[in-house]
Every structure is written in structure tokens, then in C-alpha cells.
Amino acid sequence: MTQSLRVNKQRLMGFLNTLGTFGALEGGGVCRLALSAADKQARDWVVSQMQALGLTIRIDQIGNVIGIYKGQEDVPPVMMGSHIDTVATGGLYDGCFGVMAGLEVISTLKDSGITPKRPVAVAFFTDEEGARFAPDMFGSLVFQGGLSLEEALAIKDVDGFTVGEELDKIGYKGNAPVGCFEVDTFLEAHIEQGPVLDKEGIKIGVVESVQGISWTEFTIEGVSNHAGTTPMSMRHDAGLVAAKINVFAREVAHKIGGSQVATVGYISCKPNLINVVPNHVVMTVDLRNTDNDVLKQAETLLFDYAENTAKEEGVKISRRKLARFDPVYFHKEIVDLVEQEAEAAGLNSKRMPSGAGHDAQILKEMCPTAMIFVPCKDGLSHNVKEFTEPDDLEAGANILLSVILKRANRP
């Protein structure tokens, strides 16, 4: 019977569209920064839906909310979840899909009168985006025990408000302790936030890993000179060195190939005048790879090139590590199961890494974990134009449903 069980697309879309009304922007999109008034409204509404489903609700000291659907046995639940906070120019799907698909999966179980062997839970974690409070994903991190509650509560936003104050203000500093809740399995359904599935016409992304991330900031100090009176041979152009590093970063990505990506997203140039040779440039390079050894190789290539190019141009260069995360590999058994269920449902799928960070990479430290990606039009995310076809959302939620049932009912 469970083989033919299917989610209700219309109800799923209703969940997503209703959630999208909290913090809705004129003309489309959503601004629902973590712990804002809009976040409170959204949280209240999700909790009301959990209550309507008769779930046991657990709100912990950092504001993570879990709704638990009873199983036949009183054991740790198989859990679905993601986040409902957004960036300032967010869409309806990033994070929200994973939570609403979870609600829909439980609604389907309830409608069908199914009580699985293990409890099934749906969770949303506080501040995945990091758009208001840094670092991102601190909700799941505190839940998992990777960050202390005290540190997290003391984090301030740009206006100086702390997470603790804001949790109190919206009434979501719960009583449930952090760092001690056991989870049997975790599944996060999410839009890809990249263009691969959309461009290749694939319905299900079987997420094997999260790319390792290396963020480096280079500061380049040259000499500011008059653009007209300084012969080329006498220049020490910080801007030129930055440009060469940018071009080289692209070459590194091509040379290494595979999952390797390289991005120069930030540059600031001083004095930034049309007729003055730049003397001070700060730039960033974002390198990512699913293989940590290859990522290290990319870093070495880049750092050596930067040193040598600076020497050639006679400028000083220094670098600062802004972030460095090793790649994360999800649980092979769960990843395989996602692939099998997609095949069983007649949906084409692709094993792929996630290029972005997700709560699942934190939960992965606690229990067998994997992710399910659905396509995302033109790869647009963190964008008011973020869009996924309802049929694709439905397909992803159905795979979530069947994987969760398999895990919940396994011997």
C-alpha cells in the first residue's frame, strides 16, 4: 500500500503559498529575516498546522521547532526539515519546501491512517540563512551540539540586538534542551539553487555531498600613480594583479574540472579613480570542490600564482582565510535509497554535490542523513524570481515520502 501512497500536490502548494504570505514583498518574493516579526508570524502559522495535525511540538532553547507524529514505537524519529527564514530578497521555496514537504508527508500519512514503526518528525531550524545573524545555520549547529547555546544567544545583528533578546521578543526561546535530542534519520528536501537539474531536465537530485568551501581574501598593496605620467615599466598596479588572479582562478577551475568551481565575487579598489593607478585592492576568491585533496590543490595553485604575480608587478600581497569547510559526504545507504525511490517512481535522477550549505550537513553529524534536490528555474535562488514547477515540488515530496516511510518502517 505504501508503494502507491502519494502526496497531495494542491495541499502542498497551499502550504507553500500560505507560508509565502508572511513577509511577502510587493511584486513577488519574500523578506523574512530570522527572528523578525514576519518570522514570528510564519512560525506561529507553521506551529498551528503542526497542532492541527496533532503533532507533539518541541521548541528548544534556540528556537528550533520540531513537530512529532507518533510511531508504533517510542524511539528516535525519522525526521524531515529545513528552515523558514529567508534572505532579504528571498523566494517561496528555499528552505520552505523542505518544511512544507515534511508537513505534507505527515498530512498524507495521517489521511491514510498510517502509523509507521518509528515516529516521523518535521523540523524547522533557526536562522539557516545567516542573513540577519552570522554565522548561518546556527540553529541546527546548536541543536547538534557544534556551538554552545550561550554563544549563539549572544550573537548580535547589525543593530546590536542579540539572538537571545529577539527569541524572547517573538516568544520562541523554548524550554526543550539543546544538544540531546536523538534523531534516527534526517532527510532535507530542497530546491537545487543551481541550474543543473533545470538545464538537464532532471527531476530528482540525489545529493551525495556538500562541496568543501575555501574562502580567501587577498589584500594587494601597490603604488598609486598618475595614469598619464607613469610609464608602464614603473608601475605597481594592485588592480592589475587582482585582475590576473581573477582570470587565473577561472583557469584553475577549468584545468581541474569536475566539481571544481572558482568565483571572484568581491573587489574593492582604491583610490578608484579613472586616472590613478590603483594602490590598494581587496578581493575574494571562493573555491569549492567535493574532494578535499583536489580543493587543497586548487588553493595551492591559486596562492602560488598570487605570490608570483605580486612579485612580478612589485606589489605586496597578503591573504586571509575567511572560511574553510571540508567537504561533507552524506550517508551512503540513505543516498542510495533516494536514488532507488526515484527510479521506482519513474523519475530520472542525478547524483550530485550541493554547492551551497544546508542544515543537513550539520544534522549529518548526528544520524544517517541525505538530501533530495528538485529543479529550480534557471538556477535562481536568493532571488524574488525563485521558482520551481508544482509538478517538480510534488515529485520531490513524493520521493521524500517514500524514503521516510522506508526508513520509519525498516526492521
Place this chain on the structure above:
Amino acid sequence: MTQSLRVNKQRLMGFLNTLGTFGALEGGGVCRLALSAADKQARDWVVSQMQALGLTIRIDQIGNVIGIYKGQEDVPPVMMGSHIDTVATGGLYDGCFGVMAGLEVISTLKDSGITPKRPVAVAFFTDEEGARFAPDMFGSLVFQGGLSLEEALAIKDVDGFTVGEELDKIGYKGNAPVGCFEVDTFLEAHIEQGPVLDKEGIKIGVVESVQGISWTEFTIEGVSNHAGTTPMSMRHDAGLVAAKINVFAREVAHKIGGSQVATVGYISCKPNLINVVPNHVVMTVDLRNTDNDVLKQAETLLFDYAENTAKEEGVKISRRKLARFDPVYFHKEIVDLVEQEAEAAGLNSKRMPSGAGHDAQILKEMCPTAMIFVPCKDGLSHNVKEFTEPDDLEAGANILLSVILKRANRP
């Protein structure tokens, strides 16, 4: 007797140092923006020195001031001059040297009881720098007839004050008409504002020309995508295209060689986030050459490369001409005379272009004109650390003196 006539170094340095007290910055350097209170003090003091020398003073409707030392004949004067306004972080020498050297030359003539055949004049022109009112050099431009008085008087600074109001306020809207004063010869002594003479140990720069200038602004529109989730093959990176154009501009300068210079001084990048592929970059390219055909060739190379690179990366590019001045060539006879007088004085010299703009390039439309450059430590100018050795200033003023005497006494 005129062969052995020499300026008084101590007096010249006194002139320069006194002028440098008006608008002096703490710790060194000068801020004397055009038509400011500091500019008024400096103007009043220069005029008082002209009066002390018994010069006939002519203040025109745009605030240019000329002091005329009588000759034996009532004919157009041979004239020296430059400007006394500075940029916000200026030094003691840029512009001021040409005016103070002129005062010193006339002081020397007077001390020696010499009355040359033609009158000898020294002038300072309003707002050469353009640091407060754009365009730069409008004082000499109105003097020469290249810009109407009405247009110039209506120019506003960032606070909305017009040139006309500010001239009235400081008492320098004179009565002498513009566009009709005849000049026999014009000589502008100036610090090089570049490193060539200093680095090569040369005392006198024989300025043959002013480089042609081409300023282009490129606007590059790509697609903003997630740095982690967007495969390299699916990117449209505006920042990468900008970087490639920067690197190519340097290659063009090397390939063309000679006086060709190329500078990318300005770049702005959006959204300018470490983990987002840039979708909007504005950048400038400053190309200069003394040969207009070669300058056009450099432009063509650059523009073609920019178009092709944008096409390869799948981004839109547009360009806007911000400035385009043809090269200016000074009067061969006067240029040769400067070189001869340097040789006669036992000073090494070098024929060179000016990479920066100067009032002389405007005056050149009215009469035989040339410039004399003196070294400038490390090429620093528009900088509070601007410095020229007193001996080098003296040498330059002596060449100015002998050239002016030759021109004033020629048959």
C-alpha cells in the same frame, strides 16, 4: 651679459614656501581649491608681489591674473605662467612652480636693470585642477576663447555654488575682457608629475607634446548566480570579463610600446558578495599616446577584445566615451630653444611628452608655446609628499629665464 644672468634660488624658494602657507595642511601639503578662501589669500599675496615688482596687473572676467613687466616696445608680451590652485591633497610645486619661477625671472630682470625688447609677463589661470569645478583648465580655456565666459561662470561645484558667485565672493571677477589678449610666446615651467626625470637622473624635461587621452567606461551585465551551485560552464560572469579587459589593456600597452600607457583605475562590482557571481560591473580604461593614430589603434584593439570576450562569456557589454582629447604638439622652435638653453647651461635634458594636461596646451592655440619639466621625487604629485630638490627648481627657472630672454629680445 644675459648669458650669465641667473635666478636667485633663495628668493625662488621663499616665493614657493610662502605661497605654500596658504591652505597649508597639518603635517605638510596644501589644500587650496580654486576660488576658496585659501585661494583668495594666495591670489592676494601673488598680486602683492606683482605690485611690488611694479608690474601692470590685468585681472580678467574669469579671474585669470597677468602681471606685465614693461618692454622697450608696446607689443604682446612673452608670457610665463601656470596655476596656483591645488587638489585637496596637493603639494607646494604643482602649478605654483611655473608661477613662482615667472615671478623670480621678472625679479631677476628687474634686479639687473634689464628692459627686454618685448614685455615679459607672468600669469596664473583660474582652476587648472578641476578639483572643485569641472572641467579642469577652464580659466585658460576662457582666456583663449575655447569656452564662453557665460558657460564658465555658470559652472557649479558640488555644493551648488557657481564660479561666478565664487569669483565675486573672493573679489576676482575682473574687468579685463577675455578672449582678446595677445600673447607673443608662452612658456610653462612645471614639475613632471611623473617619475621619468627622477629615475633617470635628468634635470630638464623638454616637453614636446601632451599625450592624447582616451577615457572609456565599460558597463558589463552578466547573470548573478550562486558561487557554489553554478557550474563554470553555465556562468555569465561580468567580473571575469572586466578582469580580462584589465589584463588585456596592459598587454596592449606592452605590444604598442613607446609612449602608450593603459590604466584601469576604476571598478565597481555588484552585488559584490564573496559567494555570488558578479552580474554588473562598471570599469574604466584610460589610454594615452602622443600619436593619435596609434591611440586609435589601441582603442580598436581594446574595444574589439572587450566585445569578443563579452560574447564568449555570454554577457552584455556597452561602452561610453568619458573623454577623448587628441595629442597636442608644442611649437618646434620653442621646444628646440628649451633644449638648446639646457645644453648651453650644461644641464642634461630629455625630450618627452607630458602625460598630464596643462594650461600650456590651451595657450598653444594662441601663440608659440612650450613647457619645461623639472624632476619630481618618485613621480609623486597630487600628493602631500610632492617634492622637487631646490637645485632642480633653480635649474628649471634658469632655463625659463634664458628662453624667455631669447624670445623677448629676438629681432
